[in-house]
Amino acid sequence: MPKALPVVDVSAPICCDPVSAAPMADADALELALRLKALADPVRIKLMSLLLTSEDGAVCTCDLAAAVGLAESTVSHHLTQLRKAGMAESQRRGMNVYHRARTDALDALRVVLDPNCCR
Numbered sequence: 001m002p003k004a005l006p007v008v009d010v011s012a013p014i015c016c017d018p019v020s021a022a023p024m025a026d027a028d029a030l031e032l033a034l035r036l037k038a039l040a041d042p043v044r045i046k047l048m049s050l051l052l053t054s055e056d057g058a059v060c061t062c063d064l065a066a067a068v069g070l071a072e073s074t075v076s077h078h079l080t081q082l083r084k085a086g087m088a089e090s091q092r093r094g095m096n097v098y099h100r101a102r103t104d105a106l107d108a109l110r111v112v113l114d115p116n117c118c119r
Helices: 026-039 042-052 061-068 072-084 103-113
Strands: 088-093 096-101
Touching: 026 042, 026 072, 026 103, 042 061, 042 072, 042 088, 042 096, 042 103, 061 072, 061 096, 072 088
Parallel strands: none
Antiparallel strands: 088 096
């Protein structure tokens, strides 16, 4: 069974200066690695793609499960890992839970990896 991701403080902005700015401190490298580890799964990448391209902005767990062909409980597990890493957020609406990508966290991650990206 894979190890669970340690909880990353998602209330704080991403950890550090760009990796190309200076050698990275151990704590900063760990925080960045945990965020990248959360994305290092094909199902989670597909879920992020679905969230980022959603016209409504938020997508129900049931719709995400149907789109990736997995049980809702499995999709919920993957979304929990993305939430712990600060890449997604969730909101309960009645009996359903709706999810959206945290684009600010993804933008911050992109800047840490390559500050000249996408300019």
